[in-house]
Amino acid sequence: MRTKFDEQLEFLNTELIQMGALCENAIASAAKALLEGDDELATAAIALEGEIDQKEREIETLCLKLLLQQQPVARDLRTISSALKMITDMERIGDQAADISEITRLQNIKTSDSKLHINEMALATIKMVTDSVTAFVNRDLDLARSVIVYDDVVDDLFDKVKGDLIQLIEQKKSDGEYAIDLMMIAKYFERIGDHATNIAEWVEFSITGRHKEGQTV
Amino acid sequence: MKRTLFSGIWAFTLLTVFATSAALSLAVYGRASGALREATRREAESISGALRLAGSAYAAQLEKDPQEGSVCILKAGGGVLYDSGGGETVSSGGEAAVADAWKNGSGEAAFASSLPGKREVSCARRLSDGAVLLVTNHGNGLLLTMVSLLPATLPAAALFLLLAAVFARRKRKTAAAAISALDLENPLANDTYEELSPLLIRIQKQNRELWEKTERNNKRRAEFSAVTQHMREGMVLLDGKACVLSMNPSAMELLGAPEGDYQGKHILTVNRDLALQGLIRKAEKGESCQRLLTRDGRHCLVMAGPVLRKEEAGILLLLLDVTDKQNAEQMRREFSANVSHELKTPLTSISGYAEMIKEGLVQPRDVPEFAGRIHEEAGRLILLIEDIMKLSRLDEETARPPKEQVELLSLSRSVSERLAAQAKDAAVSLSVSGGEGTVWGARRVLEEMIYNLVDNAIKYNRPGGSVQVTVIPGEDAVSLSVKDTGIGIPQEERERVFERFYRVDKSRSKQRGGTGLGLSIVKHGAAFHGAKLEMSSKEGVGTAVRLRFAAGGRKI
Numbered sequence: 001m002r003t004k005f006d007e008q009l010e011f012l013n014t015e016l017i018q019m020g021a022l023c024e025n026a027i028a029s030a031a032k033a034l035l036e037g038d039d040e041l042a043t044a045a046i047a048l049e050g051e052i053d054q055k056e057r058e059i060e061t062l063c064l065k066l067l068l069q070q071q072p073v074a075r076d077l078r079t080i081s082s083a084l085k086m087i088t089d090m091e092r093i094g095d096q097a098a099d100i101s102e103i104t105r106l107q108n109i110k111t112s113d114s115k116l117h118i119n120e121m122a123l124a125t126i127k128m129v130t131d132s133v134t135a136f137v138n139r140d141l142d143l144a145r146s147v148i149v150y151d152d153v154v155d156d157l158f159d160k161v162k163g164d165l166i167q168l169i170e171q172k173k174s175d176g177e178y179a180i181d182l183m184m185i186a187k188y189f190e191r192i193g194d195h196a197t198n199i200a201e202w203v204e205f206s207i208t209g210r211h212k213e214g215q216t217v
Numbered sequence: 218m219k220r221t222l223f224s225g226i227w228a229f230t231l232l233t234v235f236a237t238s239a240a241l242s243l244a245v246y247g248r249a250s251g252a253l254r255e256a257t258r259r260e261a262e263s264i265s266g267a268l269r270l271a272g273s274a275y276a277a278q279l280e281k282d283p284q285e286g287s288v289c290i291l292k293a294g295g296g297v298l299y300d301s302g303g304g305e306t307v308s309s310g311g312e313a314a315v316a317d318a319w320k321n322g323s324g325e326a327a328f329a330s331s332l333p334g335k336r337e338v339s340c341a342r343r344l345s346d347g348a349v350l351l352v353t354n355h356g357n358g359l360l361l362t363m364v365s366l367l368p369a370t371l372p373a374a375a376l377f378l379l380l381a382a383v384f385a386r387r388k389r390k391t392a393a394a395a396i397s398a399l400d401l402e403n404p405l406a407n408d409t410y411e412e413l414s415p416l417l418i419r420i421q422k423q424n425r426e427l428w429e430k431t432e433r434n435n436k437r438r439a440e441f442s443a444v445t446q447h448m449r450e451g452m453v454l455l456d457g458k459a460c461v462l463s464m465n466p467s468a469m470e471l472l473g474a475p476e477g478d479y480q481g482k483h484i485l486t487v488n489r490d491l492a493l494q495g496l497i498r499k500a501e502k503g504e505s506c507q508r509l510l511t512r513d514g515r516h517c518l519v520m521a522g523p524v525l526r527k528e529e530a531g532i533l534l535l536l537l538d539v540t541d542k543q544n545a546e547q548m549r550r551e552f553s554a555n556v557s558h559e560l561k562t563p564l565t566s567i568s569g570y571a572e573m574i575k576e577g578l579v580q581p582r583d584v585p586e587f588a589g590r591i592h593e594e595a596g597r598l599i600l601l602i603e604d605i606m607k608l609s610r611l612d613e614e615t616a617r618p619p620k621e622q623v624e625l626l627s628l629s630r631s632v633s634e635r636l637a638a639q640a641k642d643a644a645v646s647l648s649v650s651g652g653e654g655t656v657w658g659a660r661r662v663l664e665e666m667i668y669n670l671v672d673n674a675i676k677y678n679r680p681g682g683s684v685q686v687t688v689i690p691g692e693d694a695v696s697l698s699v700k701d702t703g704i705g706i707p708q709e710e711r712e713r714v715f716e717r718f719y720r721v722d723k724s725r726s727k728q729r730g731g732t733g734l735g736l737s738i739v740k741h742g743a744a745f746h747g748a749k750l751e752m753s754s755k756e757g758v759g760t761a762v763r764l765r766f767a768a769g770g771r772k773i
Binding site: 010022 | 486494
C-alpha cells in the first residue's frame, strides 16, 4: 500500500517538474519573441499555455485522488497541498507568458528599443522562474530563499521601466500605444516574478513546514 | 524443533519407565508366586497334621476366606467331605493335584484362577483315612502385580518426565545460543559443538562462492564505469520509469547537471528541457530518435534508443558535444558565401567593362583605360585565388612544405625591403630591429606570414605612422613582433580577424586593397610551426602581433 503511494507521489513530482519545464519554456519563448521580434516563438508561447492548462488539470485530479484515497498526513500532506498551490501559480505564469506574446504579436514594439530596462527585466524574470523550478526539483531551500529575495530586483526593474517610459512620453519620443503595451508587458513580468516567488515559498513550505516564516502547519 | 525434541525425549522416558516397571513386576511376581506355593504347601501340611490328631472333627472347624483360597476334603470313594467354598471350589488345576495325590500321596498344581487376573496354587495331600485334602490359595497374576506397583511407578514416571522436560529445555537453550553465537563470516574459526561443523563447512563454501561472485561483479562494474567515466561522449542509462541507472561525468556536464548522485532519480531532475522530454517519450514508445539540444551556447546531439528485453524496458541516451562541428559548419558556410562574393565582385567589373567595349560604347581612346581596369581586376582575382590556394595548401595535411633552419631577422629584412616602396607610398616608416633568431620552419611559409603581417601594418596605418618589426631570440623561444601605429582593432573583433575574409572594415572598401585572407594565412602558418600567436591592440593607437617560435631546435 505504502509503496503504491510512494509511486504516486513520485509520479506527482515528475508531473510537477514537467509543468515547471513547460512554464520555463513559455516564459523564455515569450521573452525571446519580445526581444528578438520572433513571431514564431510568440505563437509557440501561446500554444504552450494550452498545454500548461491541461497539465494543471491533470495534476489537480491526481492530487485530489491522492487526498481522498490515501488520506496523507504530515509531510505527504504538505507535499500534496503545496503541489496544489504551486500549479495555480504555474498556470498563471503560463497565462501571462501567453499574454506577453499576444501583445508582442501586435507588432507595436520594435526590437530596436532593446536598450530599455525591459530587456534586463525579462532575463531576471526567466532566472526567477528557472530557479524556483530548480529549487523544487532539487529540494534546494537556499535557492528557494534566494528566489524570494530576488523578487526585489524584478520590482526595482519594473520601477526603472516605468521611469524609462515616462521619460519617453515626456520627450514625445514614442506614441502612446507603444508605451502602454510595454507598460503592460513590464507589469506581466513583474507578476510572473511574484508567482515565481510564490512557487519558491511553497517549496520552502513543503520542505520546512513553514510558510512565509509564519506558523508551523 | 522444540516439539520434536520434547516428544522424542518424553517418548523415550515413558518407554524406559514402562520397561523398568514391567521387569520389576516380573521379578516381584516370580518371587510372590514362589512364596505362595510354599505357603500353600505348609498350610496343607499343617491341616493334614491337625486332621490326623483331631480326626475329622477338626474338619468342621476349618474356615477360609473365599477371596484368599479354599480348603476341601475329598473322600476316597468320591464325594466331598468338606468344602470351605461350599462345594464349588475344585477347579481343573485342583483336580490335577488331587489326581496326583490319589496316585502318589501328594500333588501340586498352579493355574489361572477363575477370579479375574489372579492365579491359583493348589496342594493336595492323601490323609491317613484315605481321603484327600486339597488346599487352594489365590495370588496376584502378572498384570495385577504390575497394577499393584502403579502407585510407585506413576510418580516416578511423572518425576522423570519433568526432569526430562527441564533437561531438554536447558539443552535446547544452550544449543540455540551456540548456533546464534556462530561467526558466520569466518565459519571455520568457530570453537563450538563438532556436530555443527558440517553446517559450518557448507557455510564457508557458500561464503567463498558468494565472495567470488561479488568480486567478479564488482570487477565488471569497475571496468564498465572506468570505460564510461572517461568517455568523451555522454552516456545515460534509464530504466523503464525514466529513472537514472547510470550516468557518466560527460553526460552530467553536457546536461548541465550540478554535482551530485543521480542514481535512481528521474531524468527530469537532471535536465528538464522540453526537447529531451520529447525524445524520452518517443524512446519509451520504442522509437529511436535524435535531436539537437542547445544549452548556454553549446550544441549537444542527443540520441535516444529504447532497450527492450521481454518485460524489462530501458532507454539509452548518448550525448555528443557537436559545438565545434556546428561552429565549423557555420564557418564553412560563411566561407563559401564570402569566397563566392569575393570572386564575383572583380568578375562582375571585368565582365561589365568587357561588355562595354564589345558593344562599342567605349571611345577608342578610352579603351586602354578600360583595359587597364580589367587588368587590375583580373590581378585582384589572381591575387585572391593565390591566397586561397596558399590557405588550402596549409589546410592539406599531406602537402606540407619541407622545413629547414630559418633565420628570422634576415628574413624580416628581406621582406621589409620588398615592402619599402609600399611603405613610402603610405608615408609610413618601416624598421627592422633585434637579434638573430633561428627557428625550424618552412622558409616560404614564414616569409608569407611576415609579409602579410607587415603588409597589414602598413595598410591599416595612418600617414606618418610607423611599423616596427622586432626579432628577439631567447633561451628557448624566438619571438617576432610587428607593431604599428594604425587604426587598431576593437576588442570584440580581435578573435574574428583571423577568420577568412573577415574584415573589421565592414564596407569591404577596396581602397586599402588586400584579400581579407592575410591574417588567416598568418594563423595557419603559426599553427603549422607550432608557434604562439598573440595580439594586443588599442583602437586608434595601434596593433602589435607577436609570434613565439620554439628556438632553433628541431622541436615539432
